[in-house]
Each structure stands twice: as C-alpha cells, then as structure tokens.
C-alpha cells in the first residue's frame with residue numbers, strides 16, 4: 001500500500017455510511033481530492049479534528065480501488081477565531097463554494113491553496129473590510145487561473161490608465177478589458193461598469209503582487225471594488 005503525504009485544507013465534508021465521512025481537500029500536490037475518512041464521525045476517532053471543514057492538516061492518504069482513504073493526519077491550523085465569527089464564516093463559505101467550482105483533481109493547486117490559506121489567515125487575525133477580503137480573493141484567484149484583464153491601458157486608444165487619479169475607467173466585462181473615459185462609448189453601456197481610478201490601481205496591485213502582499217493596500221471606499229469583483233467573477237464563471 002503506497003502512502004501519499006499531502007498538506008491541505010478541508011473545503012467540504014459530507015456524512016457517508018455509518019460513521020464515515022467524505023471530505024474534499026484542497027491539497028498542495030494532488031489538486032482537489034475527495035477522501036474517505038473511515039470512522040471520522042466517532043468521538044474517539046483520530047480523524048475527528050482533521051476531517052472537519054476548514055481545518056488545515058498534513059494528511060497521509062492511500063488509494064484503493066480508485067478511491068482515496070485517510071490513513072492518518074496531523075492538524076496544522078484550525079482557524080479557531082473564524083469558526084466563532086458568523087460574518088467571517090459567511091465569507092469563508094462563499095470562498096469554498098467558489099473553490100469547489102473552479103478546482104479539480106490533479107490540477108496544480110499549490111498557489112490557489114496558498115491564496116486561500118493567506119486569505120483566511122488574514123480573516124482570522126485581522127478585522128479588515130469584508131469587501132476588501134472577499135474581492136481580493138476573487139480577483140487573485142481568477143488571475144491565477146489565467147483570467148486577468150490583459151492590459152493596464154485603454155484597449156481602444158492605448159492611453160495609460162494609471163494617471164489622472166480623479167478620472168474614472170470603464171470595465172467591459174464581456175471582453176474582460178478596460179477602456180478610458182474618452183472611449184467609453186465604443187462599448188455598449190449595458191456591458192460596462194464605471195469604477196474609480198483608485199479601485200483600478202488596487203485591482204492591478206492585487207493582480208501583480210505576491211500572494212503574501214495582496215492585502216497590503218487600503219481604499220477609502222470598497223463599493224467599486226466590490227462591484228468589480230462580482231462582475232469579474234460572474235463573467236469569468238459564465239465563460240468557464
């Protein structure tokens with residue numbers, strides 16, 4: 001029996017048979033995998049803690065007749081503060097729902113796992129604006145999956161968009177591109193949103209930053225940032 005060692009976090013757990021559970025783990029080296037944790041529902045099970053939603057552990061797995069089984073596990077972080085904060089937990093539910101949708105078995109999820117761990121670490125330890133947290137996660141996630149808007153200039157006239165901070169930029173969510181104030185009418189008003197330049201700067205900061213640094217910015221208002229995050233994700237998911 002070959003044992004496989006992975007690090008990962010449980011992003012879904014479902015009851016299975018009498019005392020067993022099927023847990024979905026986002027791992028560093030196997031992508032997203034479903035694992036049968038035998039006896040995990042028993043109160044004296046060695047898997048009791050590590051088979052719970054949102055617990056980050058080192059897992060030892062084995063494969064049998066096409067299924068992964070849990071052999072042993074040691075907990076690394078339970079993110080305790082998150083579990084007792086209903087508002088923060090809602091954000092985590094939303095994030096794991098998205099992760100379940102966009103990740104797969106055998107896909108390289110190392111960076112995605114790092115992003116998720118970093119995001120919940122920030123949620124667990126600090127009191128940042130919730131709109132900043134969830135939308136930064138969405139923007140970086142879809143950027144890692146290869147869906148970042150291509151250019152940081154107007155795609156119609158090539159004007160640099162990072163200057164003139166008092167102006168607005170327009171995001172065409174059908175073509176996933178930015179356009180300047182002068183060119184806004186080249187795109188139907190139904191398929192574009194208007195966002196502040198400060199928001200635009202933040203978006204490109206997140207796209208380009210190392211995962212560890214993505215929360216090191218602040219905006220006076222996260223309204224436009226929230227609008228962009230929602231529209232960007234919905235447009236990307238509908239094309240997946």
Ligand SMILES: [Zn+2]
Nearest residue numbers: 154157180183
């Ligand atoms: Zn332009």
